[in-house]
Amino acid sequence: MSKAKGRDVASSTPGFVLVGAALGLIFLLLPLVGLIRRVAWRGLLGNLVEGPASEALRLSLVTSVIATCFVVLLGLPLAWVLARIAFKGRSLVRALVMLPMVLPPVVGGVALLGAYGKSNGLLGSTLYNLFGLQLTFSPLGVIVAEAFVALPFFVMAVESGLRSIEPKFEESAAVMGLSSTKRFSRVTLRLLAPALLAGTAVAWARALGEFGATITFAGNIEGRTQTTPLAVYLLLESDPEAAYALSFVLLVVCVGVLVTMRDRWMGRRS
Amino acid sequence: MTLQLDGRITRGEFAIDVALSIGNEVLGITGPNGVGKTSILRVVAGLTSLSAGSLELSGVILDSPTQDIFVKPEYRNVGMMFQDHSLLPFRTAEENIVFALRARGVRVRVRVRDARAIAANQLEAAGIGQYRGLLPHQLSGGQSQRVCLTRALVGSPSVVLLDEPLSALDELARPLVRTNLRAALQRLDGPKIIVSHDSADIDALCDRVIAL
Amino acid sequence: MKRLVGVLMVGICTMGTVAPAAAASPQKGEVTVSAAASLTDSFTALAKAFRAANPKVKVRLNFGSSSTLVAQIQAGAPSDVIAAADLASVERLVASGNVVAAPRVFARNSLSIAVKPGNPEKVKSIKDLARLKTIAMCGKAAPCGVYASSALSRAGVVVEESNITRGVDAKATLGAVVTGDADAAIVYKTDVIAAGKSIHAVEIAASSNVKAAYGIASIRGSKNGSLAKAFVDFVLSEQGWRILKGFGFQKP
Numbered sequence: 001m002s003k004a005k006g007r008d009v010a011s012s013t014p015g016f017v018l019v020g021a022a023l024g025l026i027f028l029l030l031p032l033v034g035l036i037r038r039v040a041w042r043g044l045l046g047n048l049v050e051g052p053a054s055e056a057l058r059l060s061l062v063t064s065v066i067a068t069c070f071v072v073l074l075g076l077p078l079a080w081v082l083a084r085i086a087f088k089g090r091s092l093v094r095a096l097v098m099l100p101m102v103l104p105p106v107v108g109g110v111a112l113l114g115a116y117g118k119s120n121g122l123l124g125s126t127l128y129n130l131f132g133l134q135l136t137f138s139p140l141g142v143i144v145a146e147a148f149v150a151l152p153f154f155v156m157a158v159e160s161g162l163r164s165i166e167p168k169f170e171e172s173a174a175v176m177g178l179s180s181t182k183r184f185s186r187v188t189l190r191l192l193a194p195a196l197l198a199g200t201a202v203a204w205a206r207a208l209g210e211f212g213a214t215i216t217f218a219g220n221i222e223g224r225t226q227t228t229p230l231a232v233y234l235l236l237e238s239d240p241e242a243a244y245a246l247s248f249v250l251l252v253v254c255v256g257v258l259v260t261m262r263d264r265w266m267g268r269r270s
Numbered sequence: 271m272t273l274q275l276d277g278r279i280t281r282g283e284f285a286i287d288v289a290l291s292i293g294n295e296v297l298g299i300t301g302p303n304g305v306g307k308t309s310i311l312r313v314v315a316g317l318t319s320l321s322a323g324s325l326e327l328s329g330v331i332l333d334s335p336t337q338d339i340f341v342k343p344e345y346r347n348v349g350m351m352f353q354d355h356s357l358l359p360f361r362t363a364e365e366n367i368v369f370a371l372r373a374r375g376v377r378v379r380v381r382v383r384d385a386r387a388i389a390a391n392q393l394e395a396a397g398i399g400q401y402r403g404l405l406p407h408q409l410s411g412g413q414s415q416r417v418c419l420t421r422a423l424v425g426s427p428s429v430v431l432l433d434e435p436l437s438a439l440d441e442l443a444r445p446l447v448r449t450n451l452r453a454a455l456q457r458l459d460g461p462k463i464i465v466s467h468d469s470a471d472i473d474a475l476c477d478r479v480i481a482l
Numbered sequence: 483m484k485r486l487v488g489v490l491m492v493g494i495c496t497m498g499t500v501a502p503a504a505a506a507s508p509q510k511g512e513v514t515v516s517a518a519a520s521l522t523d524s525f526t527a528l529a530k531a532f533r534a535a536n537p538k539v540k541v542r543l544n545f546g547s548s549s550t551l552v553a554q555i556q557a558g559a560p561s562d563v564i565a566a567a568d569l570a571s572v573e574r575l576v577a578s579g580n581v582v583a584a585p586r587v588f589a590r591n592s593l594s595i596a597v598k599p600g601n602p603e604k605v606k607s608i609k610d611l612a613r614l615k616t617i618a619m620c621g622k623a624a625p626c627g628v629y630a631s632s633a634l635s636r637a638g639v640v641v642e643e644s645n646i647t648r649g650v651d652a653k654a655t656l657g658a659v660v661t662g663d664a665d666a667a668i669v670y671k672t673d674v675i676a677a678g679k680s681i682h683a684v685e686i687a688a689s690s691n692v693k694a695a696y697g698i699a700s701i702r703g704s705k706n707g708s709l710a711k712a713f714v715d716f717v718l719s720e721q722g723w724r725i726l727k728g729f730g731f732q733k734p
Contacts, residue, residue, distance in 0.1 A: 113663070134615075172350070174343040178373045191358075221643075221644060222644070234623075237549040
């Protein structure tokens, strides 16, 4: 399928739109350039491989990946129910699920304390008294905080993906003879793959960058709960070079993920 | 095999009463848009249910609201071609046919190798063998429609339902496809329903016609 | 000429006497004060009193960890006054050229331990901190973090780094005990007093405790130089000291 250039109504763009887009791009890219300029290239590896920076990187990587797995496990069924089952109060439930997205992260952390805090959390005190399990100030708490803020992003992407799947594919598969479980795994999941990938990527990026909820709920313990964003914040005063180096790593990771995802944000189209 | 449909199909505020009895023949259904032709096909396939009455195939009740019986589409052994082609976008033309063969063959395991051979043959026979390695978005409307058609007829379905099977084909391709399709339908036993606007299609393909 | 009149006015105002409206016009404008987090309540009160004496002045308070504030000022933050929880922070600003004069001590503070109300872990002294699961302290580079480490080493107590959660400033550190699950926090005495019933205070013996000297200075190159000086003088005045004393600070 070829695209006729230039003269089509659909492919002409008003000038002011192009200007706006350019401004938007500059607005976003300038700080990134500014950050890259501050990185001390010579000592980069040294800064990252030793000390609090390397601890923070390792912790961030491990917790964000586990948190993302958690998010996918819980988010997929949630997105399914929101997309496919019409029940009373569905829009309210959907709004509640999206709440952590608009909540200031520190407030999210306070909310997590209210639920899972050892001292007077709704569930937390029970968990501690019965099983001796303390989520706060532990890597598990970091995972909980990261999953909490990342879940809505995943659900949003996947729910939208589910809604955009035309019924005809699953119907056709049913008529062909596939049971509902087989339809789900062989047709629906495949069609959902772009949205699943995009949702997972954005959830992971969110988990990786989380600060406010993590520091409030899981605290800031070097090696145990001091994730990369927290380390950057503290290092900015004591060791700015390490801080910039860490920030650069986060930047590279995010860009890497986004570049791999490039076409699939919008779903696979010809 | 006889398909007996005698009931009411309700779609929102719209309801249609249908009484059909189809043997080993091709029935054409024609009529204006929106009158319910596709709904009839969907009821026979099991994608929608009757609101009253019953649907039977050779004495076996597939759908009966009063008796609380409803056989799911995956158990009805229907070969259906949808109006808006539903080829799986992530599989090639050949793989789509293989998919259908293996889906149907859940009860009788069809090996991938066998399925591929059958798929390739069928596509050849339908005159579109050269497209078998292409993905749906690489095919033109007419080509993907012919693949859909081939897919609907593969694997010995008990009932064949075709919704506007030749609508995307240009005038040049139609006569050939009509002939092939007529022959393929003759080879299959069982009730077959074709919904179409095109009177030439109906004349060439159907033994009987109903106008809604 | 205007400046001389301004200075005279400041002099009159800070002496606590209010001249008849016709003779003395109070300061006007805006002054931005960067103050350590432990000064939150006291400086809010100081700003209020300063405003009462100079109704046309707006005092903008910027609280944070002293080390963060120093970094901000060095990066060009438009602040007029720095009030830090130690002298070293202000001296760093002198070294970087952001402050001209040496810092002046306007108050002293010492450390205290805060635990949950009812003292469930039965903390009696700083030595008990070694057996607790999680202790909140300020960042290693922040003044209160430095003081806390110093107090611990003077008491001969070793706390594993893996048991220390570091708060972004003194208030957040205290918050880890008040709202969070930390077993104890090492913060300033003034913070502990301010927290009232929401925590239980455990004293640190004078032999291990530190005497924190809080320093204040105006920042060079600020557009509100005279106002800055006025505010600094106010903090250093009798009236200023009375307010600080009310919050538990010790004499400079």
